[in-house]
């Protein structure tokens with residue numbers, strides 16, 4: 001793994017200081033460093049605007065599946081009222097109760113974290129599996145954190161239509177006792193859901209199955225009802241997508257109370273900060289209005305898909321999330337993404353096995369789609 005870019009996406013400079021002691025600081029780090037793969041996070045708005053040479057206000061950010069309607073006013077007010085000088089509640093009492101009421105489980109089945117990413121890490125640290133089973137292509141964080149936690153990543157390619165290959169996954173489970181199965185529903189970047197029968201078959205193996213429902217508000221079809229019957233099921237959710245709180249980092253796990261208790265015991269005590277806690281609770285209190293933006297984004301996803309079909313060279317994969325994966329036909333998808341970027345429209349480009357020559361575009365507001373369409377037209381004539 002090469003040195004990490006800093007939080008702003010810039011290459012972190014290696015400090016040049018007049019060290020007098022001749023000690024190689026890298027001798028202290030873990031031996032498997034070179035076998036770790038870096039995660040490629042998205043860059044913040046100001047850095048992107050500087051790179052592209054346009055004002056932040058001109059950017060159309062359709063590359064990270066954020067909710068471009070932004071946080072609800074009541075959420076901002078709740079953050080303003082939060083006692084920032086006081087440590088947050090390590091037991092997450094109010095937040096767990098509010099999430100439990102929203103989801104329809106008990107508070108003892110909820111663990112909140114600094115985004116769903118934190119929960120993935122907590123689960124890996126709690127279980128310390130020798131391997132995880134990843135249904136690829138999918139969200140890269142499972143593999144990234146698994147390797148950092150010393151687990152091997154067994155990648156099972158999805159079959160046509162990006163369906164989970166259940167038979168191959170069962171074989172992998174049997175060959176790797178103790179491996180955690182990670183699934184995503186709807187899946188990022190393909191947009192399709194895990195079906196009940198598929199999940200039930202995998203749960204029947206007795207393996208620990210983590211189903212990441214980061215985009216479930218855009219889709220419906222949650223698997224929460226399977227929690228009671230399956231102590232080997234953990235669901236992950238987040239406030240990043242539907243509630244427009246990606247910058248504050250709040251996610252949660254839903255699972256058997258005994259597992260939740262252990263996760264609570266090993267998490268960083270103050271993993272959800274006080275502003276994030278206040279914001280998440282306010283978002284749940286105002287969910288009626290916020291979920292209206294979710295409905296608008298889902299409708300915009302369909303309008304965008306129809307408009308882009310009109311270009312004749314963008315083939316959409318059906319999506320139940322707030323983004324759509326397109327195969328780019330007869331053109332170079334990287335060049336398309338670059339051409340859009342030069343016009344301030346940011347999309348995600350992929351070119352790897354099972355995602356050859358693809359772009360993923362988040363659903364935005366109608367004006368964002370209109371800018372996207374105009375930029376694509378400009379690309380066609382240039």
Ligand SMILES: Cc1ncc(COP(=O)(O)O)c(C=O)c1O
Nearest residue numbers: 115116117139188214238240251
């Ligand atoms: C499937 C999936 N899970 C989790 C996350 C991250 O969630 P959070 O922002 O809560 O860490 C993402 C973000 O893109 C995602 O696509």
